[in-house]
Amino acid sequence: MKHVSLADARANIAELLDEVERGETVTISRDGAKSFDIAPPFDESRREEARRAIEEIRELRKTAPRATVEEILSWRDEGRS
Known part of the structure; x- marks a missing residue:
């Protein structure tokens, strides 16, 4: 699982979505607190x-x-x- 800040997610959204497509779950944090996960669809x-x-x-x-x-x-x- 990868953790990124909201600012990093905004700057690198295409790369993060590529990782999610490969099966990685990405956690995006706002102000240092976990905000939400982006995960591949459940199979x-x-x-x-x-x-x-x-x-x-x-x-x-x-x-x-x-x-x-x-x-x-x-x-x-x-x-x-």
């Missing part, structure tokens, strides 16, 4: 896609072996120096 098909993905993950979790806290921490730290 209902993406909601269904997300629901299917969540359901697939839930099904996988039913058969996946449980991981210990130590294993999870080890995976997190893997490759760190």
Whole structure:
């Protein structure tokens, strides 16, 4: 999410709208306080896609072996120096 002042939004509205078209949400502030968001239109098909993905993950979790806290921490730290 990008935050800009009202003055910057006025000066760069075309560029901001390009970003929104690419999927970015832009928050415009007036006098330092959040005024409003400009966001891409909601796509209902993406909601269904997300629901299917969540359901697939839930099904996988039913058969996946449980991981210990130590294993999870080890995976997190893997490759760190």
